[in-house]
Amino acid sequence: MSIALSEQEIIRRESLQQLRALGINPYPAEAFDVNAWAQDITDNFNNKPEAYQNVVIAGRIMTRRIMGSASFAELQDSTGRVQIYLKRDDICPGEDKTLYNTVFKKLLDIGDYIGVKGYVFLTQTGEISVHVRELIVLSKSLKPLPVVKREEDGTIHDGFTDPELRYRQRYVDLTVNPNYKQIFINRSKVISSMRNYFNAQGWMEVETPILQPVHGGAAARPFATHHNTLDMPLFLRIANELYLKRLIVAGFDGVYEFGKMFRNEGMDRTHNPEYTAMEIYVAYKDYIWMMAMVEECLETVAKAVHGIPVVQVGNNEINFAGPYEKLSMYDSILKYTGIDVSAMDEAGLRETCKELNIEVNPTMGKGKLIDEIFSAKVEHNLIQPTYITDYPIEMTPLAKKHRTKDGLVERFELFVNGKEIANAYSELNDPIDQRERLEEQLILAGRGDDEAMAMDDDFLRALEYGMPPTSGLGVGIDRLVMLMTNQSTIQEVLFFPQMRPEKKAKVASADDFINAGVPAEWVPVLNKMGFNTVEELKAGNPNKVFNDLGGMRKKLKLDITMPAKEVVMAWFE
RNA sequence: GAUUCCGUAGCUCAGCUGGUAGAGCAUAACACUUUUAAUGUUGGGGUCCUGGGUUCGAAUCCCAGCGGGAUCACCA
Numbered sequence: 347m348s349i350a351l352s353e354q355e356i357i358r359r360e361s362l363q364q365l366r367a368l369g370i371n372p373y374p375a376e377a378f379d380v381n382a383w384a385q386d387i388t389d390n391f392n393n394k395p396e397a398y399q400n401v402v403i404a405g406r407i408m409t410r411r412i413m414g415s416a417s418f419a420e421l422q423d424s425t426g427r428v429q430i431y432l433k434r435d436d437i438c439p440g441e442d443k444t445l446y447n448t449v450f451k452k453l454l455d456i457g458d459y460i461g462v463k464g465y466v467f468l469t470q471t472g473e474i475s476v477h478v479r480e481l482i483v484l485s486k487s488l489k490p491l492p493v494v495k496r497e498e499d500g501t502i503h504d505g506f507t508d509p510e511l512r513y514r515q516r517y518v519d520l521t522v523n524p525n526y527k528q529i530f531i532n533r534s535k536v537i538s539s540m541r542n543y544f545n546a547q548g549w550m551e552v553e554t555p556i557l558q559p560v561h562g563g564a565a566a567r568p569f570a571t572h573h574n575t576l577d578m579p580l581f582l583r584i585a586n587e588l589y590l591k592r593l594i595v596a597g598f599d600g601v602y603e604f605g606k607m608f609r610n611e612g613m614d615r616t617h618n619p620e621y622t623a624m625e626i627y628v629a630y631k632d633y634i635w636m637m638a639m640v641e642e643c644l645e646t647v648a649k650a651v652h653g654i655p656v657v658q659v660g661n662n663e664i665n666f667a668g669p670y671e672k673l674s675m676y677d678s679i680l681k682y683t684g685i686d687v688s689a690m691d692e693a694g695l696r697e698t699c700k701e702l703n704i705e706v707n708p709t710m711g712k713g714k715l716i717d718e719i720f721s722a723k724v725e726h727n728l729i730q731p732t733y734i735t736d737y738p739i740e741m742t743p744l745a746k747k748h749r750t751k752d753g754l755v756e757r758f759e760l761f762v763n764g765k766e767i768a769n770a771y772s773e774l775n776d777p778i779d780q781r782e783r784l785e786e787q788l789i790l791a792g793r794g795d796d797e798a799m800a801m802d803d804d805f806l807r808a809l810e811y812g813m814p815p816t817s818g819l820g821v822g823i824d825r826l827v828m829l830m831t832n833q834s835t836i837q838e839v840l841f842f843p844q845m846r847p848e849k850k851a852k853v854a855s856a857d858d859f860i861n862a863g864v865p866a867e868w869v870p871v872l873n874k875m876g877f878n879t880v881e882e883l884k885a886g887n888p889n890k891v892f893n894d895l896g897g898m899r900k901k902l903k904l905d906i907t908m909p910a911k912e913v914v915m916a917w918f919e
Numbered sequence: 920g921a922u923u924c925c926g927u928a929g930c931u932c933a934g935c936u937g938g939u940a941g942a943g944c945a946u947a948a949c950a951c952u953u954u955u956a957a958u959g960u961u962g963g964g965g966u967c968c969u970g971g972g973u974u975c976g977a978a979u980c981c982c983a984g985c986g987g988g989a990u991c992a993c994c995a
Binding site for chain 1: 920926928929930931932943944945946947950951952953954955956957958963964985986987988989991992993994995
């Protein structure tokens with residue numbers, strides 16, 4: 347980021363002052379009530395022209411084509427763009443043509459918000475346009491927007507495409523690339539349709555703590571923080587599972603929460619340090635019931651976004667209408683590798699990994715080895731929604747042991763387009779079994795596994811009072827939105843993805859320079875020369891600075907007196 | 920974390936085997952009463968990401984750093 351204002355920014359600030367000098371408030375306080383929107387006008391004018399003879403619209407000026415005493419501009423509001431037509435003598439009926447000649451032509455810029463009253467008509471070339479009778483300045487823009495040119499056939503010139511700028515300045519991105527707004531509108535539809543579906547079943551939306559003394563419910567590295575008054579460590583939640591289960595203990599039949607989770611781990615195109623999860627717990631149900639619920643729920647969501655349950659994702663057409671294919675973990679490996687691992691011990695699994703060219707290390711136990719084979723050979727094949735069921739017990743400390751299969755738990759994960767998007771259990775409600783499983787996690791933690799689950803004594807106490815049989819489900823909302831909007835990176839479905847902080851150059855205030863003896867009018871010149879702090883100036887060569895000041899004075903055609911050489915020398919003392 | 924590519928005007932980008940920076944849009948001035956990537960004429964605008972090095976000379980070559988992208992690894 348440049349420190350000094352660019353030429354265009356200086357000109358806009360001057361325009362701002364000139365507007366004020368003309369008695370025009372560039373930031374008026376009064377409400378400006380509109381009665382029409384761009385999309386409504388362009389969609390419906392031809393059918394009902396009489397309804398658009400007194401329109402009031404507001405938005406940003408996005409393009410201008412000035413032709414003497416008439417001009418065209420495009421106004422962009424929340425719904426789209428509509429062309430406006432301004433004629434000097436129409437907006438300035440009297441002798442005074444300032445509003446057109448000076449305000450519109452000189453002092454307004456691309457990006458400024460204006461309000462307009464007029465009537466809609468068809469130009470000679472057939473474009474629906476608003477003929478302006480009145481124009482009011484609503485907000486002056488001081489930074490030039492990137493200008494993205496679009497041809498009628500959709501060709502884009504000079505697109506604003508740099509991902510860094512788009513993510514850091516999402517407000518600019520969505521202004522000049524309004525097509526991306528649809529992703530976020532669809533994100534909102536995913537969440538609201540899911541919420542409506544849950545509410546219709548009678549389940550209750552709740553909120554549970556984000557600041558937790560014990561980071562339970564998942565295996566991940568947390569963000570740590572500290573509460574001053576209580577003088578205690580706290581963690582930003584990595585999951586809310588254990589709190590929602592406490593509410594089932596408390597006697598609610600169904601509770602759910604949409605919320606941010608925080609994981610202190612790597613970032614890539616499917617991981618952001620804070621992300622949104624939806625977790626739901628329903629009493630007296632099991633994971634088999636949950637599969638049917640998920641099918642109905644996701645079909646509802648897909649229809650809310652697209653009108654049909656089929657969604658185009660990359661090159662695949664994905665059908666969210668159930669029932670989905672169900673494969674046990676072992677059967678899925680058998681299906682895609684031809685190898686039956688169900689009866690293998692750790693040594694056998696290790697040998698199988700070697701044959702399949704899967705890298706393993708000695709710390710991996712049985713569950714982890716099976717997971718490695720699954721990730722390498724099965725996962726990417728699961729394009730249509732598929733439930734993988736019945737996981738090895740080792741990696742799942744919160745799920746109930748399988749009703750018939752030894753060594754497995756009642757769990758499923760839903761895979762779509764080769765990625766996991768949901769995870770569900772018949773929840774473990776045996777408090778003694780639960781305590782033993784968490785103790786095993788403690789042993790792992792003791793061995794240095796910083797992602798092992800922590801002991802949560804209060805959660806165990808709650809279970810000891812008794813939790814009904816319950817099924818629980820977690821859905822990664824960001825990844826679901828990626829599927830529903832056909833996006834391949836999580837950044838595109840987050841308004842403000844996490845970024846490294848921008849480097850900010852240190853800039854001394856003008857007063858600091860003045861205190862050092864620099865006349866006020868010369869401060870901007872020094873800034874222009876690259877001296878942003880008094881220290882930087884003092885580090886410079888006094889004679890060179892003196893000579894350069896003269897050079898800058900000439901170059902910038904400054905009408906200010908040159909300081910005496912002794913004055914300049916004094917800056918360096 | 921590894922590999923690799925990128926960083927030049929407000930934006931999108933050129934810039935060759937090293938010789939003191941260019942284009943389009945935006946911007947400024949003038950002209951123009953139905954244009955639409957408006958047009959015509961003229962002008963202004965740069966810490967070539969930062970810091971070192973090589974060289975008579977670096978946007979360009981080398982090293983380090985910062986920021987970003989992609990791929991991979993890590994990650995229920």
